[in-house]
Amino acid sequence: MGGYSDRIKAILLDIEGTTTPVSFVVEQLFPFARQHLEAFLQSAGRTEAVQADLALLREEYEAEADDLAAEEAGDKLPKWKGKSPQAALPYLNYLMDQDRKSTALKALQGKVWDQGYGAGELRSQIFPDVLPAFQRWQADGKQLFIFSSGSVPAQKLLFRHTEAGDLTPYLSGYFDTEVGPKKVAASYRKIAAIIGLPPPDILFISDVAAELQAADAAGMATLFSQRPNNPYPNADGFEVIQTFEGIG
Numbered sequence: 001m002g003g004y005s006d007r008i009k010a011i012l013l014d015i016e017g018t019t020t021p022v023s024f025v026v027e028q029l030f031p032f033a034r035q036h037l038e039a040f041l042q043s044a045g046r047t048e049a050v051q052a053d054l055a056l057l058r059e060e061y062e063a064e065a066d067d068l069a070a071e072e073a074g075d076k077l078p079k080w081k082g083k084s085p086q087a088a089l090p091y092l093n094y095l096m097d098q099d100r101k102s103t104a105l106k107a108l109q110g111k112v113w114d115q116g117y118g119a120g121e122l123r124s125q126i127f128p129d130v131l132p133a134f135q136r137w138q139a140d141g142k143q144l145f146i147f148s149s150g151s152v153p154a155q156k157l158l159f160r161h162t163e164a165g166d167l168t169p170y171l172s173g174y175f176d177t178e179v180g181p182k183k184v185a186a187s188y189r190k191i192a193a194i195i196g197l198p199p200p201d202i203l204f205i206s207d208v209a210a211e212l213q214a215a216d217a218a219g220m221a222t223l224f225s226q227r228p229n230n231p232y233p234n235a236d237g238f239e240v241i242q243t244f245e246g247i248g
């Protein structure tokens with residue numbers, strides 16, 4: 001751990017490609033949400049929580065439409081026709097096609113996954129070294145946190161319903177894009193302030209070098225997660241790990 005393990009008091013973890021195989025997210029979670037979104041909007045679209053997500057989504061849509069109109073590229077954006085919850089589907093599919101980190105989309109996906117986990121249709125995959133590491137870090141007095149583009153409720157679902165059991169008792173907190181983008185240093189400074197530790201006392205582990213660059217700029221310690229089949233293998237000079245074994 002680069003010789004700074006004695007100083008680390010908290011560990012901040014990415015999910016996809018760090019604690020969880022990318023294949024689980026790409027091949028199971030995302031397709032499940034896409035497959036069930038229409039039925040979910042039809043059955044739950046009038047509830048207060050979903051209406052709030054759709055209102056935020058509409059704000060995102062209108063802001064993007066204005067930007068594209070200014071660029072005379074408005075034909076790229078699907079039309080949002082009607083006022084029913086299902087009218088949002090073309091834009092939701094458009095965002096998913098682009099793997100957009102939309103806060104409203106992530107919130108809606110999380111609600112669909114909640115139903116899938118509750119019905120036993122979904123079970124989260126984690127790497128085999130994750131649970132032993134969580135146990136070791138907790139025994140050492142280190143706090144564990146998650147920072148993912150997925151919504152906080154979706155993060156909690158993922159760790160509550162893993163193949164290794166409920167891992168949420170090991171986690172002290174969760175952060176999503178409500179604190180800011182993952183590739184912006186200010187997001188990590190805000191997280192450090194919320195945790196209540198100086199950035200150098202926090203270790204951030206991710207499989208995306210641009211995220212590590214932002215955390216490093218904020219003063220955090222960093223490690224690059226190089227798991228099997230990760231799509232972004234370039235560590236860009238960051239210290240590389242292939243397992244949590246030996247960390248902490």
